[in-house]
Amino acid sequence: MSVYKSMVSQLQLILLISSLIVSISASHCYMASPRMNGRVRDITYLGVFNGRMIVAYRGMGSVYFKGHNLRQFGDTNWMQQDRKYGDRECQYAEFPLISFPAQVQIIAVTTPHTCADRPAVENWSFVEIGPDGSPIRQHFGNNRST
Numbered sequence: 001m002s003v004y005k006s007m008v009s010q011l012q013l014i015l016l017i018s019s020l021i022v023s024i025s026a027s028h029c030y031m032a033s034p035r036m037n038g039r040v041r042d043i044t045y046l047g048v049f050n051g052r053m054i055v056a057y058r059g060m061g062s063v064y065f066k067g068h069n070l071r072q073f074g075d076t077n078w079m080q081q082d083r084k085y086g087d088r089e090c091q092y093a094e095f096p097l098i099s100f101p102a103q104v105q106i107i108a109v110t111t112p113h114t115c116a117d118r119p120a121v122e123n124w125s126f127v128e129i130g131p132d133g134s135p136i137r138q139h140f141g142n143n144r145s146t
Contacts, residue, residue, distance in 0.1 A: 040108035042090065043125040043140065048133030052094040054085060061110040063093050066124075068104065070095045101136075102129045 040059035047054060052073060055063050062072070073094040076084075081092040098104070108123040128137040 039110040041123050043106050043108055043123055045127040045135050055093040055106055056090045058090050063106050063108055066105040066107050068098060100129055100133050101131045
């Protein structure tokens with residue numbers, strides 16, 4: 001019976017510590033990686049890899065191509081993407097190919113959360129893509145009209 005009580009008290013202690021850690025990290029926005037911290041920013045078109053257009057970005061949210069009805073592929077997780085594209089402390093979005101050459105605007109969509117409200121002005125990246133799918137020119141900024 002004393003072994004059972006000891007196990008129960010240890011389990012209660014573990015649950016108490018884990019609930020404290022969760023409440024501290026939620027209230028102070030403690031995140032070890034900038035990959036998921038704050039508003040979406042640093043949107044960079046990397047090019048084409050394995051028949052997919054790859055966009056890297058930091059922050060909590062997603063990105064989309066303005067004027068194109070493209071859905072992100074959802075068949076890989078962040079660990080697989082880091083192995084494929086490199087661990088650059090960012091997230092990757094994989095999209096189907098469009099016809100090249102092209103000029104596109106990639107828009108951020110920040111997810112409102114404890115650490116950051118959705119900004120009035122989202123970040124964006126204007127990209128000129130060459131005939132082979134590689135970026136020729138990129139311009140980063142934000143704009144109230146997006």
